[in-house]
Amino acid sequence: MVGEPLVINVGPQHPSTHGVFRLKLTLDGERILDCEMVMGYLHRSMEKLAEERTWTQNIPFTDRTDYLSAMTGNLAYCLAVEKLAGIPVPPRAHWIRTIMAELQRFASHCMAIGTFVNDCGAWHTPLLYMMREREKVLDLFELACGARLTTNYMRIGGVARDLPPEFLPRLRELVKELPQRIAEYEELLVENEIIVARARGIGVLSAEQAIAYSVSGPMLRGSGVAWDLRKANPYAAYEQVEFDIPVGVHGDCYDRFLVRLAEMRQSVRILEQALDMIPSGPVQTPVPLALRPPPGEAYGRIESPRGELGFYVVSDGGPSPFRFHIRSPSLINLTPLPEMVRGLTVPDAIITLGSIDIVVGEVDR
Amino acid sequence: MTLLDSWWDLRDLGHAVAAFLEWLGDRGVPSWLPYLVSTLVGLMALLLWALLSQLFFIWAERRLLARIQVRLGPNRAGPFGLLQPVADALKVLSKEMITPRGADKVLFWLAPIGVVVPAIVALGVIPFGQRMVLADLNVGLLFIVAVSSTATLFVFLAGWGSANKYSLLGAMRSVAMLISYEVVQVLALLAVAVFVGSIRLGDIVSWQGRYNTWLIFLQPLGLLGFLIASSVEVNRTPSDIAEAESEIVAGYHTEYGGIRWGMFQMAEYIAGFVVAATVAVLWLGGWTLWGLEEWVPGWLIFLIKLYGVFFLFIWLRGTLPRLRIDQLMGFAWKFLLPLMLLNVLLAGLEMVVWKETEAPAEVVLPIWAVGNIAIGVGLVVGWALLMGHLRPRNRPARSLLVREVGQIYYRPLEEV
Numbered sequence: 001m002v003g004e005p006l007v008i009n010v011g012p013q014h015p016s017t018h019g020v021f022r023l024k025l026t027l028d029g030e031r032i033l034d035c036e037m038v039m040g041y042l043h044r045s046m047e048k049l050a051e052e053r054t055w056t057q058n059i060p061f062t063d064r065t066d067y068l069s070a071m072t073g074n075l076a077y078c079l080a081v082e083k084l085a086g087i088p089v090p091p092r093a094h095w096i097r098t099i100m101a102e103l104q105r106f107a108s109h110c111m112a113i114g115t116f117v118n119d120c121g122a123w124h125t126p127l128l129y130m131m132r133e134r135e136k137v138l139d140l141f142e143l144a145c146g147a148r149l150t151t152n153y154m155r156i157g158g159v160a161r162d163l164p165p166e167f168l169p170r171l172r173e174l175v176k177e178l179p180q181r182i183a184e185y186e187e188l189l190v191e192n193e194i195i196v197a198r199a200r201g202i203g204v205l206s207a208e209q210a211i212a213y214s215v216s217g218p219m220l221r222g223s224g225v226a227w228d229l230r231k232a233n234p235y236a237a238y239e240q241v242e243f244d245i246p247v248g249v250h251g252d253c254y255d256r257f258l259v260r261l262a263e264m265r266q267s268v269r270i271l272e273q274a275l276d277m278i279p280s281g282p283v284q285t286p287v288p289l290a291l292r293p294p295p296g297e298a299y300g301r302i303e304s305p306r307g308e309l310g311f312y313v314v315s316d317g318g319p320s321p322f323r324f325h326i327r328s329p330s331l332i333n334l335t336p337l338p339e340m341v342r343g344l345t346v347p348d349a350i351i352t353l354g355s356i357d358i359v360v361g362e363v364d365r
Numbered sequence: 366m367t368l369l370d371s372w373w374d375l376r377d378l379g380h381a382v383a384a385f386l387e388w389l390g391d392r393g394v395p396s397w398l399p400y401l402v403s404t405l406v407g408l409m410a411l412l413l414w415a416l417l418s419q420l421f422f423i424w425a426e427r428r429l430l431a432r433i434q435v436r437l438g439p440n441r442a443g444p445f446g447l448l449q450p451v452a453d454a455l456k457v458l459s460k461e462m463i464t465p466r467g468a469d470k471v472l473f474w475l476a477p478i479g480v481v482v483p484a485i486v487a488l489g490v491i492p493f494g495q496r497m498v499l500a501d502l503n504v505g506l507l508f509i510v511a512v513s514s515t516a517t518l519f520v521f522l523a524g525w526g527s528a529n530k531y532s533l534l535g536a537m538r539s540v541a542m543l544i545s546y547e548v549v550q551v552l553a554l555l556a557v558a559v560f561v562g563s564i565r566l567g568d569i570v571s572w573q574g575r576y577n578t579w580l581i582f583l584q585p586l587g588l589l590g591f592l593i594a595s596s597v598e599v600n601r602t603p604s605d606i607a608e609a610e611s612e613i614v615a616g617y618h619t620e621y622g623g624i625r626w627g628m629f630q631m632a633e634y635i636a637g638f639v640v641a642a643t644v645a646v647l648w649l650g651g652w653t654l655w656g657l658e659e660w661v662p663g664w665l666i667f668l669i670k671l672y673g674v675f676f677l678f679i680w681l682r683g684t685l686p687r688l689r690i691d692q693l694m695g696f697a698w699k700f701l702l703p704l705m706l707l708n709v710l711l712a713g714l715e716m717v718v719w720k721e722t723e724a725p726a727e728v729v730l731p732i733w734a735v736g737n738i739a740i741g742v743g744l745v746v747g748w749a750l751l752m753g754h755l756r757p758r759n760r761p762a763r764s765l766l767v768r769e770v771g772q773i774y775y776r777p778l779e780e781v
Contacts, residue, residue, distance in 0.1 A: 125434050129435065194688055198692075231770045
């Protein structure tokens with residue numbers, strides 16, 4: 001029987017779109033003939049708003065682009081402005097930034113893996129296990145800057161304030177605990193028959209495609225491309241720490257999941273080293289409140305939990321940016337989705353979307 | 366159990382009813398009245414039990430899942446949150462019921478009512494105790510299978526009538542799964558019937574009591590198949606595909622709200638109880654517990670077994686992710702079905718050998734228990750290996766760890 005294909009909207013209100021994002025699937029039975037992405041439901045016009053505010057006032061915006069990874073947003077923006085204005089950063093601030101970025105990566109990957117497994121149909125159990133550890137990371141953030149989610153901690157030329165004295169001992173405690181927690185997740189998930197059956201060979205993105213779509217982050221590494229800005233273009237204190245880049249082989253959902261899990265381990269490794277190597281000293285270079293960088297442009301980029309997060313800022317010598325652009329990894333990682341899910345079934349599309357790990361705040365900005 | 370046959374013998378509440386009916390009969394009432402009274406009493410008891418159990422298990426499931434998921438669960442309403450289901454029920458009752466504009470009004474209205482009926486009717490043949498059974502049918506097993514599968518009809522009505530694409534997908538999945546797993550379920554039950562030689566549920570329990578064994582030891586493979594097939598039919602993870610939350614929102618009951626949704630929830634729970642009761646009767650010895658039923662009311666033993674089996678479903682729900690529909694169907698046809706056929710064959714052979722040699726049960730049954738468990742494990746493992754469990758694409762892997770950037774390690778996953 002030949003009939004019309006069925007068009008269903010996954011989203012904007014749907015349990016597994018991770019925000020307000022819409023996926024228009026054209027189906028033949030359960031098989032996907034075509035997939036169209038509709039985004040913009042969370043557009044807040046950040047790039048335009050930023051042109052009206054001073055350079056420092058823009059830092060809270062960077063929290064709110066990728067709200068699951070506020071620290072890295074702060075960091076990327078501050079790096080860009082520091083590059084533009086030529087502001088040095090004291091070494092202790094570099095290390096604090098590294099610690100915060102890695103903690104944030106751990107917390108963000110907790111959410112990424114948890115929601116991915118949720119999309120595979122687990123009834124919240126792995127997610128809630130990971131939330132438990134994420135809570136502890138957020139407690140540390142709260143200790144350092146008073147906020148848990150939208151931290152607003154980094155400043156141009158350093159960080160807002162020095163770490164409180166109890167921060168490092170508590171971090172040390174957490175770092176001791178985390179490896180066994182990660183081992184717990186691995187035991188629960190990596191060899192889980194159902195997860196292997198569901199995610200293996202699904203949503204395949206080959207290395208060529210990944211590069212052609214300029215995908216980045218765990219998604220690129222899941223496709224077997226060893227690329228990490230922390231190594232390729234070191235910033236903060238990453239040059240001084242040792243870590244490995246986890247790389248997948250087959251570029252499927254399962255590999256992306258494995259890469260994230262392995263990156264959590266590497267983050268803990270970096271944190272361990274940072275705990276021993278963090279120097280004392282000032283944490284901020286004095287910067288005028290109404291900073292006026294010289295006319296010019298700069299691009300600051302970091303390896304955020306989702307990929308290459310870049311801030312392109314242009315100054316005309318005024319107190320606010322002339323142009324402020326965010327190269328958001330979520331948006332760019334999302335672009336190959338239709339190609340990845342064509343020919344698969346609805347559940348596959350859902351877990352493929354889950355494995356990309358988007359934050360809609362960052363997709364739409 | 367030595368029967369006192371007195372109405373006050375609490376170990377079997379059936380005595381009281383029987384005594385009451387006898388008393389009625391002595392008074393010379395028309396013959397249809399005792400019949401009607403016994404039906405009404407039984408129905409009320411069953412409904413009351415089902416609803417109370419459900420209320421309790423809503424609470425228990427939420428608390429247990431919370432324990433599994435390192436959180437607290439409902440603990441505000443009443444002691445330990447025990448009144449939470451009551452609050453939920455009141456909320457559900459007072460919510461507005463919305464009918465979508467494009468819905469087929471009659472089907473939409475009929476489905477939630479109809480879906481509860483089979484679940485409750487199937488309870489009618491479950492023996493809670495020796496005489497505590499509403500209708501002691503001689504085809505009880507068949508009745509359960511036949512009745513409980515009609516619930517899918519109403520699930521499909523719900524999906525079709527909602528005029529919602531998610532509902533439709535859920536309904537189609539549900540029907541597809543029923544067709545596959547019904548076969549498995551029936552074959553699993555068939556092996557039990559072959560062993561016992563009767564499909565009256567009471568006979569199956571007394572058979573297990575007579576030989577002082579439970580069929581779980583003689584039919585482990587059948588139990589496995591039945592449990593998996595039933596978890597599919599009552600829509601519990603890892604096979605809650607018909608209402609997969611992360612994919613199709615709520616499947617066939619996406620458009621239902623208020624008490625209509627509550628009816629679906631109720632049907633799901635009661636169907637779960639029916640499955641648990643079937644397992645308890647068929648494989649776990651029903652109301653018997655190796656002589657303990659002399660002292661403890663049989664229905665209490667039965668309920669403990671039933672709730673134990675239901676707990677298993679909750680545990681699975683808190684632990685496992687969900688399979689994809691094609692994987693689940695493939696699992697039924699390629700894996701479970703052959704195993705269940707072999708199981709029936711095995712059971713038949715064993716019965717023939719027993720009848721022919723006329724060996725005493727004390728010798729034969731232990732041998733077969735050990736043999737069947739060994740064969741069961743062997744078959745499951747062997748079949749899994751044969752079906753390609755160890756194929757490279759099914760093997761778990763670890764990501765590579767590299768030190769330098771710039772290399773490409775991509776290799777397409779070989780199709781097997």
